[in-house]
Amino acid sequence: MKATIEDRIEKTIQEAIAERRLPPGTKLGEQALSDMFACNRANVRRALASLAAQNVVDLIPNRGAFVISPSPKEARDIFQARRAIERTVLRQACTNLKPEDLDDLNTILRDEDDARSDGDTPRALRLSSAFHLRIAEIADNAVLQRFLADLTMRSALIIGLYGANEGTNCDKGEHGRIVTALAARNEAQVLAEMDRHLSHLEADLRFDPAQDRPAALRDLLMRE
Numbered sequence: 001m002k003a004t005i006e007d008r009i010e011k012t013i014q015e016a017i018a019e020r021r022l023p024p025g026t027k028l029g030e031q032a033l034s035d036m037f038a039c040n041r042a043n044v045r046r047a048l049a050s051l052a053a054q055n056v057v058d059l060i061p062n063r064g065a066f067v068i069s070p071s072p073k074e075a076r077d078i079f080q081a082r083r084a085i086e087r088t089v090l091r092q093a094c095t096n097l098k099p100e101d102l103d104d105l106n107t108i109l110r111d112e113d114d115a116r117s118d119g120d121t122p123r124a125l126r127l128s129s130a131f132h133l134r135i136a137e138i139a140d141n142a143v144l145q146r147f148l149a150d151l152t153m154r155s156a157l158i159i160g161l162y163g164a165n166e167g168t169n170c171d172k173g174e175h176g177r178i179v180t181a182l183a184a185r186n187e188a189q190v191l192a193e194m195d196r197h198l199s200h201l202e203a204d205l206r207f208d209p210a211q212d213r214p215a216a217l218r219d220l221l222m223r224e
Helices: 005-018 030-037 041-053 072-096 099-117 121-139 142-162 174-183 187-203 217-221
Strands: 057-060 064-067
Touching: 005 030, 005 041, 005 121, 005 142, 005 217, 030 041, 030 217, 041 057, 041 064, 072 121, 072 142, 072 174, 072 187, 099 121, 099 174, 121 142, 121 174, 174 187
Parallel strands: none
Antiparallel strands: 057 064
8 A cells, every 4th residue: 555645754753753863842843844745734734643643742732743752750651561561462472473483583683783783773773663563463462562562662752851871772682582582482581581671771761851952853854
């Protein structure tokens, strides 16, 4: 199916958030987006309404659309919810795992390592999200997949706002240890590895006042 202009706008904003190029609180001006995508403002409004329904954009009357800016409590709540969803997903993935699924996960791991070695942080971030979502596909529960996709996107925003550094916030071996335990269908071990991984991500958050990172919306959205 051919992507609509609304789909393109949504995907561009989602990718910029996932790669932490688009800081929380950034205003998504209708006219700027209309000019950027050579479309009318009605297209932009529909895309922003869809993103608002996905909890990644706030639509504020008389002010416009803004990338959500979670509070410290919301950040903790999101990680708590993500931990619960990931545990349920992993239990089912242990049951459903096929050899080709393991091949896919190992390919993501190799690509993630290559991206880190090349210093390509945006690609490493995309692959980190893809890793978690691929496990959700293995679990084969469409509802859980949607929940995890939402929580993964919101986690990226939180790390962008409160992360202690500009890296991926993922220890190089954490995903690998999850795959090893999953391949062994060792449910207790894979749950422990995922809990350790998510706890590491959460522990790296620093709830200090956010630093302003002013830039033109086009520069934030479009990759170099």
